[in-house]
Amino acid sequence: MSGDDFQAREFEEHRPQLRAVAYRMLGSLSEAEDAVQEAWLRLGRTDTTEVENLGAWLTTVTGRICLDLLRSRTARREDPLQGQDGREFRLPDPVVGAFGVVDPEQEVLMADSVGIALMVVLDTLAPAERLAFVLHDLFSVPFDEIAPILGRTSASTRQLASRARRRVQGAAPAPDTDRARRREVVDAFLAAARAGDFDALLAVLDPDVVARSDGGTLRPGLVRRGAADVASQAVTFARFAQDGRPVLVNGAPGMLALADGRPLSLMAFTIHGGRIIALDFLTDPERLARLDLSAVLDG
Template sequence: MDERDFLAGRFEAHRDHLRAVAYRMLGSLSEADDAVQEAWLRLSRSDTDEIENLGGWLTTVVGRVCLNMLRARTARREEPLDVHVPDPVISSPDNFTPEHEALMADSVGLALLVVLETLTPAERLAFVLHDMFAVPFDEIAPIVGRTSTATRQLASRARRRVQSAAPAPDANLAQQREVVDAFLAAARTGDFNGLLAVLDPDVVVRTDGGSLRPSTTRRGAKLVAGGAIIFSQIAELTRPAIVNGAPGAVAISGSRPISLAAFTVARGKVVALDILTDPDRLHDLDLTFLDD
């Protein structure tokens, strides 16, 4: 085995971790792969004898690459997005895929990723690296070009926004599934009171329709219940799924998916519902498990 093959083997041992970092930073699976590949290119051009902690070095490199990608993304936007649902990681409710297990090792729901999209690039980096991956502020500070104290403040500001907008889901997945199943059953039968029974009074529904459809945010149990009943009349079939480690559902009409929904269940109620209806992005999702 030559030196490059040996280095490649060491890099591969960190790939899953690096992809998890990049996914949380970018909310895009393809961009996460690009960031990890860029980290490999930088490693292959570096003097590895100078690297004492390869895992830490690679995490820092991926963080820097992602920060640059986020800043470029922000600069390209003429207007801020109202709602953007990041790329979901989807599995059958009966079987997590290896990709799902790797990305969701420290489970991050779609609702949390939606909130992360509202942070500034520097806030997102500080929060993700420190709060999710325990990277010390002294190591994050050079990436964002700030002092350790200022970096700590970035993370604190991001943390407050996340905690207020993305409630922590209940721990028991089976109990979450029961709540979601009750929601879907009530929607199918037009049971308005049944929907109110499983919806938090302040439930929020965020819908990302892509560039051709308006993105919307709805709040309040009565408004959400009414919308769920109307939509259930459009969908011919709804299949359960696991979306980012939490219960979800795929709505199908005319043999094609028309929406993907991720539920956040807290205190036994649905507190958030993030829905992707962008036809182009739905077309790109791997939904082969629906055919099982």
């Protein structure tokens, strides 16, 4: 085997993790692919004969590429979406899979259950904070390997990760892991919504639940907070759910609403303590059209 063939094989072995790193950093599947491709190009331009751990080297290279992309995105960002409360947000690209079907590639991408709610919080972090948190907390990269990427000391990098961790834990508590129980909660919500049972809806919604809708540039963003406010919109949710089919969104229960075989909306549930703490809707027709739904629609 030639040196180039060996390098290509090694890179392909690490590609799933590099995609996972890039997705958590960027929240965009297409940009994540671009970042991984750039890592491959940099590998081809670099003499790695002295590199002891190619996987670690590729991870830090991918992190550096994503950091540059985030900084560039911040510098040229157009007017972001705003909810009714004036807070800016944009839902990340969802990873959609068929309910009850295990996709090995998606399993790697979503290995640490990084749900939509967590991705929303990650998008509020400064680029340096996001890099420190993602590489250290999600991929166990030592601070002394992250620090050179940021041009900081290890101690300063540790502080960045700690600050990001506090924000993440405060805004996106760890979701429940019992898949069957999560499905029960979602089914209970949908049944209550269809029946217009306000009390039953309150029973499955966390008092501080947040509902976010991203309609892109064509439709205004919407943010609602609190169980009573979200429950009051249950009739709208039920309308989407009537012709919906269950899916997995970032490894968690979700619902895809269809009309004439075309996706109308994608709903993701985040469940903590047996109650729904976040509902995220993607209704942007342009982004919905770009989703890979073959496993869902063909199932």
